[in-house]
Amino acid sequence: MRFLVSLVVMLTLLPVLASAGERDFRLSAPGALVESGLLKYLLPRFSLKTQIRVEVVGGDGEVMLSPEGDGVPVFSSAGATWRMRLQGDHAGAARFAEWLTSEVGQRTLTSFEVDGAQSFTLPAEEAEVEVAASYEGNAAEGLKLSSVHCGRCHVVSEANRMNAIGSTPSFFVLRTMRDWDRRFQSFFALNPHPSFTQVADVTAPFPIDRPSPIAPVEITLDDLDAILAYVNQLEPADLGAPIQHQ
Numbered sequence: 001m002r003f004l005v006s007l008v009v010m011l012t013l014l015p016v017l018a019s020a021g022e023r024d025f026r027l028s029a030p031g032a033l034v035e036s037g038l039l040k041y042l043l044p045r046f047s048l049k050t051q052i053r054v055e056v057v058g059g060d061g062e063v064m065l066s067p068e069g070d071g072v073p074v075f076s077s078a079g080a081t082w083r084m085r086l087q088g089d090h091a092g093a094a095r096f097a098e099w100l101t102s103e104v105g106q107r108t109l110t111s112f113e114v115d116g117a118q119s120f121t122l123p124a125e126e127a128e129v130e131v132a133a134s135y136e137g138n139a140a141e142g143l144k145l146s147s148v149h150c151g152r153c154h155v156v157s158e159a160n161r162m163n164a165i166g167s168t169p170s171f172f173v174l175r176t177m178r179d180w181d182r183r184f185q186s187f188f189a190l191n192p193h194p195s196f197t198q199v200a201d202v203t204a205p206f207p208i209d210r211p212s213p214i215a216p217v218e219i220t221l222d223d224l225d226a227i228l229a230y231v232n233q234l235e236p237a238d239l240g241a242p243i244q245h246q
């Protein structure tokens with residue numbers, strides 16, 4: 001009878017144990033991070049909440065934490081940004097990544113102190129992210145506007161490569177310039193555009209004695225934002241050497 005009871009207990013527990021075991025994973029971290037004590041502080045809290053056990057290893061793991069290489073920035077310490085990378089597709093590792101970047105995880109992280117001082121902070125805002133976020137226009141709309149207005153002279157996409165004017169720099173080439181965005185922002189003031197371009201509420205009307213020599217380009221600042229968003233996500237032309245332009 002005792003045997004039967006324990007067998008029943010074991011059988012009911014087995015699926016739970018098995019599924020918990022499957023979600024256990026290895027976390028790869030350099031010695032310096034292990035010695036900081038952060039993991040000893042973080043991991044039990046994560047395991048308590050999720051029943052997932054984490055083994056800290058020096059070599060390969062399903063989750064890698066490192067201040068080098070790529071990955072999602074998760075915290076900063078002593079001027080270095082630490083990044084998290086997942087190797088393969090592991091449920092427990094994915095749960096940990098979700099937890100560490102959640103509000104609870106981040107609060108746990110920043111509450112870790114050494115000698116009364118906070119030693120890990122949230123990752124510093126990445127410059128790239130800010131730049132990307134500032135092109136708020138609609139890129140799909142930008143492609144249409146570019147094709148209609150700029151595609152008469154410029155190559156603006158693969159589609160109009162054949163019917164643009166060969167001597168005019170393509171958008172792919174312009175995109176390689178470090179200050180491409182400043183040039184696009186103010187293109188209406190840069191030659192040859194002023195003689196045929198009207199930006200609503202920005203440019204003065206064409207002089208009476210010098211009307212636009214061609215069908216004018218008429219756009220709004222919203223249109224220009226959309227064009228910038230479109231050009232921003234273009235693959236710059238591979239020129240092999242620095243571009244010589246003016």
Ligand code: HEC
Pocket residue numbers: 146149150151152153154167168169174183184187190191192193196214217219227246
């Ligand atoms: C009628 C032809 C024509 C049209 C239409 C035209 N462009 Fe241009 N664009 C040119 C030419 C030609 C140049 C090269 C000027 C030079 O550098 O000599 C140029 C250059 C530029 C440059 C680089 C300017 C610089 O000096 O750095 C930008 C940016 C630009 N165009 C954006 C646009 C945008 C955006 C549109 C559409 C809204 C547009 N262009 C429409 C002819 C045109």
